[in-house]
Amino acid sequence: MNHRAVIRSLGIVMLCEGAFMVPSLVVALFYRDGDAPAFLITIAVLMLGALLVPIKPPKSGLYARDGLAIVALGWLVMSVFGALPFVLSGSIPRFVDALFESVSGFTTTGASILTRIEGLPRGILFWRSFTHWIGGMGVLLLTLAILPMAGAGAVHILRAESPGPAPGKLVPKLAQTAKILYILYVSLTLAQVIALLLAGMSFYDALIHAFGTAGTGGFSNRNASVGAYNSLAIDLIIAVFMLIFGISFTLHYQLIRRNWKSFWRDEELRFYLAVVALSVAVITWDVLRHQLLTPGAALRQSFFQVSSIITTTGFATADFNAWPALSKTILLALMLVGASAGSTGGGIKCIRILMMLKLIRREMTRMKHPQIVQSIRIGGRKVDSETLQSVVLFILFYLTILAVAVFLVAADVQDLVTGFSAVLACIGNIGPGLGMVGPTGNYAAFSDFSKAVLSLCMLLGRLEIMPVAVLALPSFWRRVSI
Amino acid sequence: MKIIIVGDGKVGYTLADNLAGEEHDVTIVDKNPEALRRAHDNLDVMCVKGSGVSGKTLLEAGIRETDLLLAATSSDEINMVCALTGKKLGAKRTVARIRDPEYANELAMLKNELELDMIINPEQAAALEIVKLLQFPSAINVESFARGRVRVVDIKMTDDVPIVGMPLKKIASRINASVLIGAIERDEDVFIPDGEAVVQAGDTIYVVGNTVNTFNFCKAIGKCSLRIRRIMIVGGGRIGYYLSRIVLELGMKVKLIEIDRDRCQELSELLPEALIIQGDGTSTDLLESENLYDMDAFVALTGRDEDNLIVSLLARQAGVQKVITKVARINSESLIKALDLDSIISPRLITANHILQYVRGLKNAETTSLETLYKTANGQAEIIEFLVKQDRWYLNTPLRKLKMVKNAIIAAIVRKNEIIIPHGSDDVHRNDRVILFVKGLSPESLDDVFQVQEPL
Numbered sequence: 001m002n003h004r005a006v007i008r009s010l011g012i013v014m015l016c017e018g019a020f021m022v023p024s025l026v027v028a029l030f031y032r033d034g035d036a037p038a039f040l041i042t043i044a045v046l047m048l049g050a051l052l053v054p055i056k057p058p059k060s061g062l063y064a065r066d067g068l069a070i071v072a073l074g075w076l077v078m079s080v081f082g083a084l085p086f087v088l089s090g091s092i093p094r095f096v097d098a099l100f101e102s103v104s105g106f107t108t109t110g111a112s113i114l115t116r117i118e119g120l121p122r123g124i125l126f127w128r129s130f131t132h133w134i135g136g137m138g139v140l141l142l143t144l145a146i147l148p149m150a151g152a153g154a155v156h157i158l159r160a161e162s163p164g165p166a167p168g169k170l171v172p173k174l175a176q177t178a179k180i181l182y183i184l185y186v187s188l189t190l191a192q193v194i195a196l197l198l199a200g201m202s203f204y205d206a207l208i209h210a211f212g213t214a215g216t217g218g219f220s221n222r223n224a225s226v227g228a229y230n231s232l233a234i235d236l237i238i239a240v241f242m243l244i245f246g247i248s249f250t251l252h253y254q255l256i257r258r259n260w261k262s263f264w265r266d267e268e269l270r271f272y273l274a275v276v277a278l279s280v281a282v283i284t285w286d287v288l289r290h291q292l293l294t295p296g297a298a299l300r301q302s303f304f305q306v307s308s309i310i311t312t313t314g315f316a317t318a319d320f321n322a323w324p325a326l327s328k329t330i331l332l333a334l335m336l337v338g339a340s341a342g343s344t345g346g347g348i349k350c351i352r353i354l355m356m357l358k359l360i361r362r363e364m365t366r367m368k369h370p371q372i373v374q375s376i377r378i379g380g381r382k383v384d385s386e387t388l389q390s391v392v393l394f395i396l397f398y399l400t401i402l403a404v405a406v407f408l409v410a411a412d413v414q415d416l417v418t419g420f421s422a423v424l425a426c427i428g429n430i431g432p433g434l435g436m437v438g439p440t441g442n443y444a445a446f447s448d449f450s451k452a453v454l455s456l457c458m459l460l461g462r463l464e465i466m467p468v469a470v471l472a473l474p475s476f477w478r479r480v481s482i
Numbered sequence: 483m484k485i486i487i488v489g490d491g492k493v494g495y496t497l498a499d500n501l502a503g504e505e506h507d508v509t510i511v512d513k514n515p516e517a518l519r520r521a522h523d524n525l526d527v528m529c530v531k532g533s534g535v536s537g538k539t540l541l542e543a544g545i546r547e548t549d550l551l552l553a554a555t556s557s558d559e560i561n562m563v564c565a566l567t568g569k570k571l572g573a574k575r576t577v578a579r580i581r582d583p584e585y586a587n588e589l590a591m592l593k594n595e596l597e598l599d600m601i602i603n604p605e606q607a608a609a610l611e612i613v614k615l616l617q618f619p620s621a622i623n624v625e626s627f628a629r630g631r632v633r634v635v636d637i638k639m640t641d642d643v644p645i646v647g648m649p650l651k652k653i654a655s656r657i658n659a660s661v662l663i664g665a666i667e668r669d670e671d672v673f674i675p676d677g678e679a680v681v682q683a684g685d686t687i688y689v690v691g692n693t694v695n696t697f698n699f700c701k702a703i704g705k706c707s708l709r710i711r712r713i714m715i716v717g718g719g720r721i722g723y724y725l726s727r728i729v730l731e732l733g734m735k736v737k738l739i740e741i742d743r744d745r746c747q748e749l750s751e752l753l754p755e756a757l758i759i760q761g762d763g764t765s766t767d768l769l770e771s772e773n774l775y776d777m778d779a780f781v782a783l784t785g786r787d788e789d790n791l792i793v794s795l796l797a798r799q800a801g802v803q804k805v806i807t808k809v810a811r812i813n814s815e816s817l818i819k820a821l822d823l824d825s826i827i828s829p830r831l832i833t834a835n836h837i838l839q840y841v842r843g844l845k846n847a848e849t850t851s852l853e854t855l856y857k858t859a860n861g862q863a864e865i866i867e868f869l870v871k872q873d874r875w876y877l878n879t880p881l882r883k884l885k886m887v888k889n890a891i892i893a894a895i896v897r898k899n900e901i902i903i904p905h906g907s908d909d910v911h912r913n914d915r916v917i918l919f920v921k922g923l924s925p926e927s928l929d930d931v932f933q934v935q936e937p938l
Contacts, residue, residue: 171507
């Protein structure tokens with residue numbers, strides 16, 4: 001492995017994180033809640049990363065292994081340093097808790113151990129939400145956009161950090177691709193901030209919620225999340241923007257290039273929107289059947305909650321814990337499905353589910369016609385068998401990790417639903433689950449061990465398992481890997 | 483520039499590598515996912531899986547905004563259809579590789595009908611390259627400029643060359659040939675010499691002049707004791723065929739050794755003047771019985787690099803004056819250099835270089851009057867050809883009154899059919915082609931190489 005190149009990249013990541021902390025410092029200085037020193041110290045520590053940058057790699061090429069190491073270690077480093085302001089400001093005194101919160105932020109999970117959010121220093125809350133925004137599109141992708149890093153080998157970094165079975169470039173040049181993605185990301189975020197301001201939100205709250213939506217994270221600065229505003233306009237704006245950020249950025253790029261056809265003909269998008277529509281309909285019907293809400297409110301609540309869960313954001317306007325079993329089951333299933341590949345959302349991703357469904361259908365056809373030769377197609381294009389295999393393996397691996405993690409946290413929970421949904425909400429980067437960790441609850445009651453397990457789950461989920469999992473292989477670290 | 487390359491084979495990959503390195507936006511189209519993966523992992527390019535003849539695939543690759551489409555798949559027919567489709571879909575320029583000798587006579591018609599901007603025939607290009615080398619047996623490499631009127635010949639200096647140890651300004655008076663030494667390569671380093679520079683043994687000098695004068699220069703320095711008359715070629719593939727045809731036309735005698743009997747029959751029909759020998763060209767006995775010792779030149783063109791290298795070494799040992807070796811795999815370049823062979827040619831590199839030269843010319847043609855550009859001596863120095871289109875302040879002024887920037891030299895001025903190796907009293911006119919040697923500079927027009935003089 002190109003150790004020097006990896007270490008150098010980690011230095012760059014530290015510097016970037018330091019730069020990202022400056023807006024939070026400005027907010028802290030503006031509101032004078034006493035959290036500015038925490039940011040100053042952390043930024044000073046992060047600037048030490050500059051010492052690593054002059055390290056010259058012996059050879060400039062980056063290979064698959066280096067890309068994986070840079071991404072996985074980069075995320076660990078970011079999470080550890082991102083936790084420092086929480087500890088130093090005294091908002092979250094224990095490091096394990098702070099790390100959980102920081103990982104939850106960067107992985108855009110939005111699971112919190114805080115019992116009371118309102119009343120914390122506003123700089124800290126701003127940082128907490130800003131980590132969503134950074135983590136949503138990925139820090140390393142940003143470094144690719146602004147620094148001319150390692151040329152062609154850097155494609156391995158893009159591949160390890162971006163979600164989806166086959167992440168690719170939008171334009172031939174990698175740096176250009178990264179720039180386009182970030183320009184789209186920033187413009188959409190700004191659009192949402194403006195929409196929220198028009199709907200009557202304060203500038204600070206608008207920023208916090210736009211960050212939470214853009215990264216599909218879900219941290220709010222209110223205890224009751226978005227429900228606290230009790231405004232139809234805000235609900236709708238956030239729900240629609242959540243759906244937008246749950247769509248692949250490649251498709252947004254197609255929209256900008258006025259390529260309407262390939263946007264609407266995209267099979268994953270159609271699947272995603274169909275799942276949303278169907279879920280909203282069934283939940284509305286289920287809630288009405290139990291006469292919990294008026295028809296208008298039922299539609300509004302179910303639309304917001306479905307949008308929030310499938311995009312793995314985790315904002316809430318209602319306590320869906322109190323909803324009937326059918327509705328809760330649908331939400332659990334949506335947690336598993338997740339958003340589109342190439343978006344900022346988590347979960348297994350629609351495209352993988354779609355491929356798996358098609359595989360199952362082919363297997364059934366094969367029972368009838370044993371000699372059949374049939375290729376799996378997505379959008380009229382054949383999916384090669386290697387991709388299919390990796391998709392099936394990914395889903396299996398995902399479920400295995402889910403099962404193992406449920407065992408590991410089982411000692412800490414009173415009921416099965418809490419344990420299961422907590423792990424599912426963490427690995428899918430959603431945030432709130434059901435039971436004790438529902439929209440009104442939090443993760444404070446878990447032991448340190450369980451918090452560590454759940455933090456790991458979040459990282460595994462955000463980086464789509466493999467980049468983190470290979471770190472556990474001893475041979476990965478050997479200089480000569482045989 | 484936006485460039486689409488169809489076909490991710492040897493040539494496609496080399497081209498993509500070079501073009502992406504020169505900051506072009508390159509998209510590769512191929513059907514083979516394995517080949518695409520290699521390109522995607524190692525190069526900063528975009529890959530599109532699909533057939534190059536399918537309009538859908540080409541549209542996906544962005545054919546509408548493409549400046550140049552290069553069709554370099556293994557099939558001539560696919561390349562032709564691909565280039566045609568590409569042109570119709572909006573590619574500004576198309577280049578296709580067409581290599582089958584059966585099409586060779588129809589190339590002009592094909593080029594016209596398919597609206598191709600350039601046709602690349604790697605085997606023919608390789609054969610032409612070999613012919614150039616055979617015409618200048620002492621040269622390592624020969625390049626043509628101003629549509630073939632000006633040649634740049636690279637010559638390796640050895641101890642027995644009379645001009646070694648002589649400053650350049652004295653060489654002119656000693657040798658009666660109008661040539662100019664444009665660059666000297668010494669120990670991996672290149673410099674643009676002035677009149678005081680001294681030629682040393684071991685240098686490679688770049689000599690500029692017209693065909694006759696460069697040849698006379700070679701003769702005068704004793705690097706060209708005899709013209710090549712008898713050539714032995716091992717391997718009767720496409721390059722062997724093209725090469726034989728050209729050198730036979732030039733009046734040289736060809737002995738062609740080919741192992742396959744059917745191919746020998748075919749060749750004897752195609753090349754009635756050549757002596758076709760059926761046999762294993764790597765066998766010493768056969769080579770000796772066919773008088774390897776009496777040959778002026780030996781060209782190894784079999785399909786196996788190893789065989790080519792071994793028989794070339796044999797020929798070298800037998801004292802053949804000029805040995806040319808075809809090597810397809812260029813990855814082991816440093817190893818081959820250590821073997822002390824004269825000239826190594828690689829069809830893939832030649833093809834890639836031709837196209838690169840074309841692309842560079844295009845890129846510059848958009849902004850300046852630059853015509854062709856050739857990188858020499860490991861890319862350290864460049865030979866550039868400018869066409870003077872407009873009236874400039876430095877025209878019609880004797881060169882000795884003009885001051886040039888450092889590391890640049892005017893090597894030749896081409897005026898209609900006349901080639902002037904410039905002296906202080908010569909001047910540049912409108913519509914002249916000016917050939918320059920530069921090092922470490924990238925002049926965009928001729929204006930950049932003349933220093934504006936302060937008015938006295």
